[in-house]
Amino acid sequence: MSNETLRDTFFAECEELIESLTEGLEVVASGAWDGETINAIFRAVHSIKGAAGAFGFTDLVTFAHAYETVLDLIRSDKLDIAPEVLRLITRSSDALAELVDTTRQQGSASLDPVRDLIGELEATAKDAKADTPPEPEFTWAPLALLPIEVEEPAPAATGFSIRFAPGGAFYANGHEPVRFLSALDALGTLSVACDASAVPPLDGFDVDTGYLVWNLRLEGATDEDAIRRVFAFAEGLCTLDIAPLGEGSPLPEVATEPAPLFIARAPAPPPADIPAEGSAPEPAEATPQAAAPAAPPARAAPRTPAPAVQTTLRVDPERVDRLINSVGELIINHAVISQKLDSCGLGTDSEIMAALDDYRYLAREIQEAVMSIRAQPVKALFQRMGRVVREAGEATGKPVMFISEGEATEIDKTILERLADPLTHMLRNSVDHGLETAEKRRAAGKSEVGSVRLSAAHRSGHVVIEVSDDGAGLNRERILAKAMEKGLVPPDAKLTEPEIDNLLFMPGFSTAENVTNLSGRGVGMDVVKTTITSLGGKVGISSLAGEGSTFTISLPLTLAVLDGMIIGVGAETMVLPLSSVVETVRPQRRDIHEIAGELVLSVRGTYVPIVDLALLFGMRSAKGQSAERSYVLLDAGGASIAVAVDAIQDQRQVVIKSLEGNYGTVPGIAAATILGDGKIALIIDSEALVELVSPRRNARPLIELEA
Amino acid sequence: MSDEETNDRGNTIEFVSLSAGGQGFCVPITSIREIRRWSQVTALPFAEDSVLGVMNLRGAVIPIVDLAARLGLGTTEIGTRNIVVVVAIGTRIMGMLVDSVSEILSVDSETIRPNPTIRRDGGASHVTGLLPVDDIMLRVLDLDALFARDGEEAA
Numbered sequence: 001m002s003n004e005t006l007r008d009t010f011f012a013e014c015e016e017l018i019e020s021l022t023e024g025l026e027v028v029a030s031g032a033w034d035g036e037t038i039n040a041i042f043r044a045v046h047s048i049k050g051a052a053g054a055f056g057f058t059d060l061v062t063f064a065h066a067y068e069t070v071l072d073l074i075r076s077d078k079l080d081i082a083p084e085v086l087r088l089i090t091r092s093s094d095a096l097a098e099l100v101d102t103t104r105q106q107g108s109a110s111l112d113p114v115r116d117l118i119g120e121l122e123a124t125a126k127d128a129k130a131d132t133p134p135e136p137e138f139t140w141a142p143l144a145l146l147p148i149e150v151e152e153p154a155p156a157a158t159g160f161s162i163r164f165a166p167g168g169a170f171y172a173n174g175h176e177p178v179r180f181l182s183a184l185d186a187l188g189t190l191s192v193a194c195d196a197s198a199v200p201p202l203d204g205f206d207v208d209t210g211y212l213v214w215n216l217r218l219e220g221a222t223d224e225d226a227i228r229r230v231f232a233f234a235e236g237l238c239t240l241d242i243a244p245l246g247e248g249s250p251l252p253e254v255a256t257e258p259a260p261l262f263i264a265r266a267p268a269p270p271p272a273d274i275p276a277e278g279s280a281p282e283p284a285e286a287t288p289q290a291a292a293p294a295a296p297p298a299r300a301a302p303r304t305p306a307p308a309v310q311t312t313l314r315v316d317p318e319r320v321d322r323l324i325n326s327v328g329e330l331i332i333n334h335a336v337i338s339q340k341l342d343s344c345g346l347g348t349d350s351e352i353m354a355a356l357d358d359y360r361y362l363a364r365e366i367q368e369a370v371m372s373i374r375a376q377p378v379k380a381l382f383q384r385m386g387r388v389v390r391e392a393g394e395a396t397g398k399p400v401m402f403i404s405e406g407e408a409t410e411i412d413k414t415i416l417e418r419l420a421d422p423l424t425h426m427l428r429n430s431v432d433h434g435l436e437t438a439e440k441r442r443a444a445g446k447s448e449v450g451s452v453r454l455s456a457a458h459r460s461g462h463v464v465i466e467v468s469d470d471g472a473g474l475n476r477e478r479i480l481a482k483a484m485e486k487g488l489v490p491p492d493a494k495l496t497e498p499e500i501d502n503l504l505f506m507p508g509f510s511t512a513e514n515v516t517n518l519s520g521r522g523v524g525m526d527v528v529k530t531t532i533t534s535l536g537g538k539v540g541i542s543s544l545a546g547e548g549s550t551f552t553i554s555l556p557l558t559l560a561v562l563d564g565m566i567i568g569v570g571a572e573t574m575v576l577p578l579s580s581v582v583e584t585v586r587p588q589r590r591d592i593h594e595i596a597g598e599l600v601l602s603v604r605g606t607y608v609p610i611v612d613l614a615l616l617f618g619m620r621s622a623k624g625q626s627a628e629r630s631y632v633l634l635d636a637g638g639a640s641i642a643v644a645v646d647a648i649q650d651q652r653q654v655v656i657k658s659l660e661g662n663y664g665t666v667p668g669i670a671a672a673t674i675l676g677d678g679k680i681a682l683i684i685d686s687e688a689l690v691e692l693v694s695p696r697r698n699a700r701p702l703i704e705l706e707a
Numbered sequence: 708m709s710d711e712e713t714n715d716r717g718n719t720i721e722f723v724s725l726s727a728g729g730q731g732f733c734v735p736i737t738s739i740r741e742i743r744r745w746s747q748v749t750a751l752p753f754a755e756d757s758v759l760g761v762m763n764l765r766g767a768v769i770p771i772v773d774l775a776a777r778l779g780l781g782t783t784e785i786g787t788r789n790i791v792v793v794v795a796i797g798t799r800i801m802g803m804l805v806d807s808v809s810e811i812l813s814v815d816s817e818t819i820r821p822n823p824t825i826r827r828d829g830g831a832s833h834v835t836g837l838l839p840v841d842d843i844m845l846r847v848l849d850l851d852a853l854f855a856r857d858g859e860e861a862a
Contacts, residue, residue, distance in 0.1 A: 663799075666751055668753075669751075672761060678763055679763065680749040
């Protein structure tokens with residue numbers, strides 16, 4: 001394992017720790033906290049400090065230490081959580097997250113921005129300590145390790161006590177102690193105690209030596225031979241002492257003594273995988289984990305030596321993608337088999353068809369499960385955004401309350417990752433431009449503390465994220481004036497309110513009178529719109545003067561599948577994204593008009609340009625007469641078109657396959673998918689299609705007729 | 708795979724010989740992923756003539772190019788006897804439609820003759836060398852040069 005991956009792991013862990021830290025602080029803020037909440041907060045900070053120390057991020061350690069000192073005082077009831085203390089620890093948590101971020105990006109972080117905060121933390125700690133003698137460092141040590149409780153053996157139980165001491169060769173041969181232990185467990189009731197007292201401090205650590213000794217107690221009707229058989233493969237590689245129970249050989253005392261802390265996790269660095277890897281990085285890996293007090297794993301250690309107590313699994317997203325691909329194939333494969341069987345003339349009541357139905361059911365279930373792996377709650381993102389809002393509030397001197405709703409809403413991870421930047425922009429804008437200053441708010445009869453709300457919800461197959469503030473609302477006059485001044489709209493333009501609102505999304509637009517370091521560089525909202533559009537989503541604004549503005553982002557649940565309408569174009573099958581389909585029409589001949597060589601379709605009094613897909617894509621249409629064809633009304637990018645197709649076949653979910661990787665982009669085509677018969681169908685990009693035909697459309701005046 | 712090994716043994720290179728547009732070509736075996744029978748493709752709009760369409764290769768969507776057409780040797784008549792050679796060019800996977808694939812040749816890199824023709828436009832030729840085998844001469848194809856511009860053109 002390279003140092004690089006270790007560092008990545010460290011930062012990934014930091015993220016989780018900061019998440020639980022933020023969570024804990026929220027609980028504290030809500031008042032419904034107990035000792036365990038504080039412990040959890042403390043542990044999070046401490047774990048970051050420990051791991052940061054192992055990587056030599058001294059600034060991070062310094063800050064975490066000051067922070068932890070205060071938390072420790074709270075933990076030991078020497079400091080009450082007064083409002084100002086709560087504020088201090090919340091700010092510190094933000095600063096810590098910031099420091100971790102900077103360290104991740106730049107390899108180190110300067111303490112300068114948090115110098116004051118450290119001063120405050122230290123002062124708070126000093127005040128609190130004034131009347132109590134200072135606690136020794138590492139007061140938490142006992143908590144981490146002690147409960148090595150071996151269940152009291154029933155007297156005179158039959159069984160054996162085993163001392164299992166694998167040597168270096170044991171690991172070099174690729175053996176894993178836990179496998180032997182679980183094999184033993186199968187023989188009876190096994191209690192395990194790991195004796196790690198032989199493990200030397202890291203500087204004297206020889207990776208090729210097996211230091212750990214397991215003292216096992218196996219109860220149940222079994223004989224020594226059976227136990228020996230378990231260890232048959234490890235013969236000569238380990239020292240094995242087997243003695244029958246009940247002959248005055250209880251478990252050696254050593255197991256119940258608290259070993260030095262770093263040994264608590266010592267099962268983690270067994271030299272087992274070292275021979276292949278080289279020696280240096282392994283102990284380093286052990287350090288960040290071991291330095292953490294990490295109580296739960298340590299507690300679990302006595303029962304099962306494998307420190308596999310993890311609630312989350314970190315997986316390379318590529319593996320998940322591969323899984324998703326394979327599952328997609330599975331479903332396609334099902335369709336192929338089903339078609340083939342059909343053509344063999346097997347009835348639906350035959351046994352094989354019933355079995356195939358089960359197959360489909362299972363495949364769908366796997367697909368759903370795999371998709372849900374990629375879906376993640378927006379919680380972590382929203383917590384980060386809370387930090388953004390608080391920072392923005394501090395920077396602008398506006399008191400802000402951040403409200404988040406629907407944190408459990410799940411979105412595809414890829415989408416989630418790309419939402420951070422646009423949301424940051426929008427939230428900063430809300431604080432900087434949306435909210436008024438405290439004085440103005442007072443004058444307007446509002447509470448001085450402005451609120452910024454971030455909410456997420458599932459709505460009809462989409463995820464809707466709203467950013468709203470209770471500020472003054474959009475100043476449309478100023479927006480219009482600014483846009484005219486910047487030459488974005490002609491001076492005599494008459495724009496409707498939504499049109500003015502949408503000016504915000506134009507490149508180079510910024511209404512801030514002063515360019516602050518928060519926002520106002522005019523790169524914000526157009527970037528927001530581009531990012532959201534590239535994710536297949538939409539952004540909208542609504543605003544009420546004096547009551548605030550709301551930005552609404554609507555996103556697809558996932559980028560991997562799409563609800564599509566399967567259509568026939570010439571000899572080919574294509575897919576229209578259902579999200580942009582408004583309706584399908586089978587018009588009368590008199591509804592189709594020809595205007596200057598172009599066809600338009602009249603739909604309830606409106607004239608919509610017709611796009612002949614077969615013609616556009618250079619294919620031969622199966623039906624020449626336009627009146628005999630079906631038309632699909634598409635609404636995309638604010639314009640409507642009627643797409644002439646030869647057949648409308650089906651509506652179904654399709655798995656999206658990129659064309660770009662192996663070929664490149666194709667105008668008007670978003671991606672491809674594989675149909676039930678194994679053939680490829682192209683997925684039409686509605687927005688691009690509208691743009692593709694719009695030059696022609698704009699050249700021709702569209703006459704609106706009264707219905 | 709055995710790139711280094713073969714290089715150690717005096718630069719032996721393995722080629723797969725194939726024919727397209729009535730001419731003999733060869734392609735380094737290391738860039739070939741598989742060879743399969745022609746199956747129906749889905750046409751791509753706005754593609755140049757040599758791009759026949761896309762094919763489903765076990766879940767991957769790969770473009771199929773008529774090699775003869777790409778080389779300006781006329782279009783290959785499509786029938787069931789045609790062969791698709793699936794090649795990897797960088798990270799891209801694509802299929803080349805050819806008339807036939809003949810054999811695997813192990814040749815010493817010394818025996819490859821440089822391509823004597825000089826293009827008038829000064830551009831790099833797709834044929835990097837000539838390989839005499841028995842009585843015939845095979846053209847060594849540079850797939851990178853031949854297909855490098857595909858993505859950009861389409862974009």
